[in-house]
Structures are given as structure tokens and as C-alpha cells.
Amino acid sequence: MIKPFKIPCVILCGGQSRRMGEDKSLLPFSNSNSLTQYQYNKLKPHFNEIYLSSKVDKFDFDFNKDKYLVLDKGDVFSPLIALETIFKTIKSSKVFIITVDTPLVTIESISRLINESINSDICVAQTQRTHNLCGVFSTNLLDEVKQMLSKDIHKIGYLLKNNKTKYIDFINEDEFINLNNKDEYNKAMSIISKSNK
Numbered sequence: 001m002i003k004p005f006k007i008p009c010v011i012l013c014g015g016q017s018r019r020m021g022e023d024k025s026l027l028p029f030s031n032s033n034s035l036t037q038y039q040y041n042k043l044k045p046h047f048n049e050i051y052l053s054s055k056v057d058k059f060d061f062d063f064n065k066d067k068y069l070v071l072d073k074g075d076v077f078s079p080l081i082a083l084e085t086i087f088k089t090i091k092s093s094k095v096f097i098i099t100v101d102t103p104l105v106t107i108e109s110i111s112r113l114i115n116e117s118i119n120s121d122i123c124v125a126q127t128q129r130t131h132n133l134c135g136v137f138s139t140n141l142l143d144e145v146k147q148m149l150s151k152d153i154h155k156i157g158y159l160l161k162n163n164k165t166k167y168i169d170f171i172n173e174d175e176f177i178n179l180n181n182k183d184e185y186n187k188a189m190s191i192i193s194k195s196n197k
């Protein structure tokens with residue numbers, strides 16, 4: 001039997017998808033109706049609690065929305081706005097954050113990030129780039145996030161730089177592919193269909 005991780009997981013799904021041209025969280029992926037459902041189904045056996053962070057309820061699959069759907073207030077789009085709501089809402093000292101558009105990140109890598117997160121405020125993945133929104137965040141960063149927002153600073157990189165952040169190195173760039181546009185979406189679809197064969 002799989003032993004679930006001890007902290008909750010949050011999938012960020014509330015972006016504008018400007019570069020994709022349509023809401024990427026609802027695009028079909030592999031054997032799932034949507035990227036959101038794909039991430040959710042992959043992570044579900046490994047976490048006791050999985051929250052979806054969004055602006056609106058746009059999800060048509062079955063989960064306890066009263067408890068696990070976290071809706072941002074207001075209509076400004078930025079992941080930092082999402083983090084503010086998440087840190088306010090979830091009663092756990094740490095959360096594992098992942099974006100809906102990084103479907104190829106493996107459970108082994110998530111396990112490594114969670115295990116290595118001790119003694120840090122933030123512990124994120126890094127290949128040649130830093131994956132600012134794939135890692136463990138301490139919810140007591142709430143005050144700092146609020147202060148940043150009050151100064152209209154929305155950069156997650158700023159939050160990382162100004163706190164005790166660990167950067168965990170990974171080698172496989174493809175695993176951390178971010179589906180920002182149609183080419184990246186098609187590339188990830190092709191990687192997943194090869195790995196399913």
C-alpha cells in the first residue's frame with residue numbers, strides 16, 4: 001500500500017492561459033478529460049488532501065468542492081494572489097504546490113522535494129531553470145505575501161530570494177516541461193503517449 005505524504009497538495013489552475021489561447025486547465029491530456037483531472041488523478045493516491053486553486057469553479061469531475069476548491073477573491077491574475085488565499089485557507093504549516101501545466105513531474109521527484117524541505121521556508125525544483133511553483137511552501141509566508149501584494153509585487157522569484165529557499169537539482173528537463181503554448185502541449189502529449197506504449 002502507498003503511504004501518502006504528510007502535507008496537503010495544491011494544484012494551481014486559475015491562470016489566464018494567454019500564451020495557450022484557451023484555458024489550459026481544461027485541455028484534454030493523455031487518458032484524462034482535462035489537464036486538471038490528469039494531475040489530480042496522478043497525485044490522488046499520494047496525498048490525503050488535494051486542493052484545486054482557481055478563480056472560478058470550472059471543474060466537472062468529482063471531488064469535494066466545499067472543502068477542496070480554493071477560490072481567489074478579486075479579478076487580478078497572478079500566482080501570488082493564489083498563494084495568499086491558499087496560505088490563508090489551508091491549516092497546515094506546509095503545502096506542496098504544483099501547477100496544472102506541469103503534468104510530467106514524477107511522484108519520485110515530489111517525494112524528494114518533500115523530504116528535502118526540512119529547515120526551509122520554500123523548497124523548489126531546479127533544472128537549468130528554477131521551477132518556482134513546483135515545491136514545498138511554508139504557509140507562514142502569508143504576511144510576507146500580503147506585504148508584497150500591498151506593494152503590487154507579484155514575482156514569485158522575489159518571495160524565493162527573500163526567504164530561506166532550497167533549490168533541489170533535477171536533470172530531466174522534459175519532466176518539468178511547462179505547457180505554456182500549443183507546441184509545448186503537443187510535445188508533452190507525445191512524450192506521454194510514448195511512455196504509455
Ligand SMILES: Nc1nc2c(ncn2[C@@H]2O[C@H](COP(=O)(O)OP(=O)(O)OP(=O)(O)O)[C@@H](O)[C@H]2O)c(=O)[nH]1
Binds near residue numbers: 072078081100
Ligand atoms: N488560482 C490562481 N492560479 C493562477 C493565477 N494566475 C496564475 N495561476 C496559475 O499559476 C501557474 C502559473 O501561471 P502563469 O504562468 O502566470 O499563467 P498561465 O495561466 O499559466 O499562462 P499565461 O497567461 O500564458 O502567462 C499556472 O498553473 C496558473 O494556472 C491566479 O490568479 N489564481
